[in-house]
Amino acid sequence: xxxxxxxxxxxxxxxxxxxxxxxxxxxxxxxxxxxxxxxxxxxxxxxxxxxxxxxxxxxxxxxxxxxxxxxxxxxxxxxxxxxxxxxxxxxxxxxxxxxxxxxxxxxxxxxxxxxxxxxxxxxxxxxxxxxxxxxxxxxxxxxxxxxxxxxxxxxxxxxxxxxxxxxxxxxxxxxxxxxxxxxxxxxxxxxxxxxxxxxxxxxxxxxxxxxxxxxxxxxxxxxxxxxxxxxxxxxxxxxxxxxxxxxxxxxxxxxxxxxxxxxxxxxxxxxxxxxxxxxxxxxxxxxxxxxxxxxxxxx
Numbered sequence: 043x044x045x046x047x048x049x050x051x052x053x054x055x056x057x058x059x060x061x062x063x064x065x066x067x068x069x070x071x072x073x074x075x076x077x078x079x080x081x082x083x084x085x086x087x088x089x090x091x092x093x094x095x096x097x098x099x100x101x102x103x104x105x106x107x108x109x110x111x112x113x114x115x116x117x118x119x120x121x122x123x124x125x126x127x128x129x130x131x132x133x134x135x136x137x138x139x140x141x142x143x144x145x146x147x148x149x150x151x152x153x154x155x156x157x158x159x160x161x162x163x164x165x166x167x168x169x170x171x172x173x174x175x176x177x178x179x180x181x182x183x184x185x186x187x188x189x190x191x192x193x194x195x196x197x198x199x200x201x202x203x204x205x206x207x208x209x210x211x212x213x214x215x216x217x218x219x220x221x222x223x224x225x226x227x228x229x230x231x232x233x234x235x236x237x238x239x240x241x242x243x244x245x246x247x248x249x250x251x252x253x254x255x256x257x258x259x260x261x262x263x264x265x266x267x268x269x270x271x272x273x274x275x276x277x278x279x280x281x282x283x284x285x286x287x288x289x290x291x292x293x294x295x296x297x298x299x300x301x302x303x304x305x306x307x308x309x310x311x312x313x314x315x316x317x318x319x320x321x322x323x324x325x326x327x328x329x330x331x332x333x334x335x336x337x338x339x340x341x
Contacts, residue, residue: 076103076131082289083109083116090116091288092311093296097260098304100125104183105258105309106134108142112149115191117142118311119166122203122258124182124231133170133181137232141166141187155189156243159198162187167200167232167239174234182233185241186218188256190313194247195254200239201231202259206268208275209252214268217244253291253312260308264299274298288312 052059057067076094083090096103104123111117121137123130141162148158163185174180184201195217197205202220219242221230232239255271265271275291295310 079103079107080289080292081107081109083111089288090118090311090313091292092118092120092256092309093289093292094309095296095300095304095307097307098300100307102131103307104131104134105260105307106131106138106183107256107309107311108138109311110142110146112146113191115149115189116313117145117149117187117189118254118256118313119145119162119185119187120203120256120258120309120311121166121186121232122184122201122260122307122309124184124228124233127182127233127235128179129173129181130183133173133183133233136169136173137166137183137185140169141185145187145189149189149191155191155193155196156198156245159187159189159196159243160241163198163200163232163241164239167236170232171234171236177235180234182231182235184228184258185232185239186256188254188311188313190254190315194245195313195315196243196245197254197256198241198243200241201228202226204257204259204262205244206255206257206271207246207248207252208255208268208272209248209250211250212252214272216268217246218242248315251314251316253288254315255295256309256311256313257295258307258309260304260306261295261299261310263306264302265295271295288314 052065054070055068057065060066077096079094081092090109092107094105106121108119119138119141121134123134144162144165184203186199186203188197188205197217199218205217207215223229292310296308299308
């Protein structure tokens with residue numbers, strides 16, 4: 043006889059596991075849920091791929107990633123659940139999905155990249171805040187989003203998840219600066235126990251092809267420098283092609299962190315960027331607009 047297999051029971055009480063990976067009966071997260079995730083996106087002349095892994099020390103993968111597209115734009119969002127908060131994995135998944143959906147809609151409507159990036163981060167923050175039972179029981183996560191199109195690349199972030207530009211040739215660079223203070227404690231995050239989220243935004247028009255990397259601190263604790271990240275990818279001995287090659291690259295980055303101890307959840311999402319128009323973007327100092335929506339910096 044054939045049929046649909048019974049879903050696995052809770053590893054703690056034997057109860058029913060809900061779609062969000064927690065037990066309906068006791069509420070405990072299930073270790074195998076989302077333990078290793080891979081995703082790819084073939085977007086026009088570009089491509090994108092991501093890998094997320096629970097690591098070796100964490101019981102649950104509280105990282106989340108979303109890939110999508112809007113016309114010529116490729117969109118990626120990566121979030122890292124704050125480990126000290128309840129249901130941090132749910133916060134990360136909600137933020138990644140809500141942020142990506144707003145980016146897709148806004149870019150299709152013709153919104154400016156920096157404007158829709160700020161709006162998407164704010165909407166993701168409100169969605170995460172709505173998950174809280176109280177300020178003392180507030181799911182929380184960090185947030186980084188990146189978009190790549192014919193006019194260049196842009197990223198926005200809140201917290202310590204990062205974006206890097208890794209060109210095939212030339213100088214690598216970090217595009218984000220951690221929102222953290224003494225002892226690397228977060229100074230900004232998404233959640234009901236945080237201040238109103240204010241995303242920082244940066245834009246860059248690269249002179250040649252390369253990869254936009256979005257990642258969580260499970261990777262950057264082992265590879266904090268942009269050149270080190272590219273050096274790992276260079277071991278393949280060739281420039282990354284479109285499509286499946288990006289997935290192999292993401293696997294390499296996650297594998298490096300696993301070999302280094304895998305102390306945290308690890309996520310690496312790569313977006314391929316082709317040749318772009320290298321006209322200089324207008325020079326601009328960091329600013330907050332009249333609605334206090336965000337900070338913008340250009341390279």
